[in-house]
Amino acid sequence: AQKITQTQPGMFVQEKEAVTLDCTYDTSDPSYGLFWYKQPSSGEMIFLIYQGSYDQQNATEGRYSLNFQKARKSANLVISASQLGDSAMYFCAMREGRGGAAGNKLTFGGGTRVLVKP
Amino acid sequence: DSGVTQTPKHLITATGQRVTLRCSPRSGDLSVYWYQQSLDQGLQFLIQYYNGEERAKGNILERFSAQQFPDLHSELNLSSLELGDSALYFCASSAGGGETQYFGPGTRLLVL
Numbered sequence: 001a002q003k004i005t006q007t008q009p010g011m012f013v014q015e016k017e018a019v020t021l022d023c024t025y026d027t028s029d030p031s032y033g034l035f036w037y038k039q040p041s042s043g044e045m046i047f048l049i050y051q052g053s054y055d056q057q058n059a060t061e062g063r064y065s066l067n068f069q070k071a072r073k074s075a076n077l078v079i080s081a082s083q084l085g086d087s088a089m090y091f092c093a094m095r096e097g098r099g100g101a102a103g104n105k106l107t108f109g110g111g112t113r114v115l116v117k118p
Numbered sequence: 119d120s121g122v123t124q125t126p127k128h129l130i131t132a133t134g135q136r137v138t139l140r141c142s143p144r145s146g147d148l149s150v151y152w153y154q155q156s157l158d159q160g161l162q163f164l165i166q167y168y169n170g171e172e173r174a175k176g177n178i179l180e181r182f183s184a185q186q187f188p189d190l191h192s193e194l195n196l197s198s199l200e201l202g203d204s205a206l207y208f209c210a211s212s213a214g215g216g217e218t219q220y221f222g223p224g225t226r227l228l229v230l
Binding site for chain 2: 035037043044045046047050091093104105106107108110111
């Protein structure tokens, strides 16, 4: 089974509007972390936001917020007030376990391409 | 700029050859990770080093090897290259285990 599923291969959003990118995950480990990364056309991977499995509140970082629904195993990224520079691929990723001695690998979803229209 | 550097940015080589990709982590980070991004496989974890020791291994081929040196920089060696090894190879670093990984700009490898 896929550990990280991003069901939206691509989407358009109007500038200044909000957009929600879906991410569902599958793990039996009670301790895990969820990450979102942005990959512009230039290719680099830019860290956006992190949510730990034990965090009580949804993570927020500027215009980015994570809608964490633990029972549904979903971690959707919300981008508010979209800008032209938000056009990119967005990847959801998961780290299972606490890391440390057990390692810290990330498992990535297939990504969602977002195009912001002026 | 994440603070992680990778060289070279682009690499074009022929099948059967061997190449070395280099990564310098962010200042103070002890963990280095290598990932491969290809069109058919997506983003895949290859290997992690922590302070010079291998910590976790993913779907890394036997033709590939890596190491982390005392100054914490890391090298990924790819040998007997095949067309299917063409990909974007990322290095990432974090302070230790469990923290956010910050990615370098990647090395784009093309095997002809």
